[in-house]
Amino acid sequence: MRIDFHSNVADRLSYCCRLIRKAYQTNCHVTVFHPDSRQLRVLDEALWTISEQEFIAHAGAESPQAKHSSVLLTAAEPFPVQTDKTRILLNLSQHTPQQFALFERMIEIVSRTEDDIQAGRQRYRSYQQSGHELHHFQANA
Structure with a gap:
């Protein structure tokens, strides 16, 4: 499994929107996880x-539109199952999601x-020790 770390991000909200936009435009399915519903x-x-x-x-994972949306927002696991298209998990929490291997x-x-x-450093080491393919990107602004 490939795991990309984007670090030194000044504005998480804007940065996340740009990443989601990029995935959306390439017809990838994205699940965004943050445990804080606010x-x-x-x-x-x-x-x-x-x-x-x-x-x-986009849609919330609990929404009736979720099964038709390529971008899902969820504050809880288990994660909803999406189609067989490219599936990406965007983790905005400070811990490793239990079901990340589904993506x-x-x-x-x-x-x-x-x-x-x-x-982030702790998660990176954990993924590294588990043998995942890691990539690191340094945000410039």
Whole structure:
């Protein structure tokens, strides 16, 4: 399994929206996990208003529209099962999701806060010791 770490992220919300947009435009299915439902509501609003010319269609995992959406937002595991298209898990939590292995790829977002950096390093080491294919991207802004 491929796991991408994006670190030194100044604005997690904007950065997440850009990653989701990229996956959405390439017809990939994305599940976004954050255990705080309030944070998911903020992301939900941002995806509907990403720019004046566009929005990214998405649904909460518990929504009746979830089975038709290529972008799902969830604050709880177990994760909903998606189609056989490329499946990506965008992990916005500070821990390793229990079901991350169900996905073809996982993206970890690590902000500039000390807590997030330490939690990210711990997850990175854990994945590395488990033999996962790791890639690291340093955000520039």
